[in-house]
């Protein structure tokens with residue numbers, strides 16, 4: 001964590017900022033979700049948390065300077081130090097202590113910012129990309145966590161494959177795969193598990209309902225696990241005695257995915273990966289049913305930069321972890337999406353979600 005704090009410290013100097021208030025990125029910088037905010041300056045980092053999270057912050061974060069706040073005066077335990085104030089008051093105090101004049105931040109509501117300005121007047125600059133940029137390329141440890149999260153998703157998907165049969169309810173399948181992933185170490189699902197059959201399958205963001213699976217349907221299963229805070233994301237489409245038209249959708253999307261994965265490597269543009277997938281779908285005459293981008297970065301958040309979207313000039317780098325997930329959604333026929341997680345390498349990429357399923 002402290003490596004990240006140091007890296008951000010160098011960026012601050014380059015941007016002529018005296019301090020940075022991270023709220024959205026407080027977990028990334030502190031190593032714990034107990035942090036409400038992290039203030040980084042050339043003097044290091046200050047972790048700010050509520051009184052409720054003080055013990056957990058101490059246990060989980062490598063940051064030594066931890067300051068807790070609580071909005072009401074309450075009796076404290078022996079040795080416990082808590083400022084009785086609101087978040088912005090504590091932020092203002094810390095910034096004053098640092099003598100910060102030009103302050104970057106990642107995400108703050110306009111109300112919080114107004115209140116902070118009231119307690120400490122300075123030049124506040126919204127710069128969310130400063131940390132999001134750092135988060136794109138994963139460390140070895142982050143890759144290890146993502147690898148494990150991906151493995152859990154594969155285990156969930158393998159179970160889904162077994163449970164898909166005529167008469168099963170979407171929600172029953174979702175419940176069973178979530179249970180299986182938790183039992184193997186997933187702390188939560190990073191998004192609502194999707195089991196979308198028949199008319200639900202052509203809604204890219206359907207979730208799961210009490211609907212029973214029927215013959216002649218496509219079933220889209222999109223699931224993820226969380227390991228040490230890191231998310232996984234994987235999708236498969238299962239045909240249930242499907243028609244040739246439905247099977248064609250699956251075949252085209254799989255081909256598009258394979259083509260995009262074949263292109264993925266360090267040094268190329270994000271938009272090129274999207275173009276390869278989209279061109280494959282277009283050749284099959286289905287481009288108008290391709291409703292979303294081709295993939296996204298994944299890490300502490302399930303959707304992080306960079307995105308594999310049309311025209312993106314962003315250069316992909318070794319160490320990024322991305323999903324590749326083309327999909328087509330044809331009303332009255334079915335939806336098909338295949339999604340895997342890949343680690344970008346110098347000369348290609350490594351599949352983190354297994355090919356076996």
Ligand SMILES: [Mn+2]
Pocket residue numbers: 233234296323325339
């Ligand atoms: Mn995804």
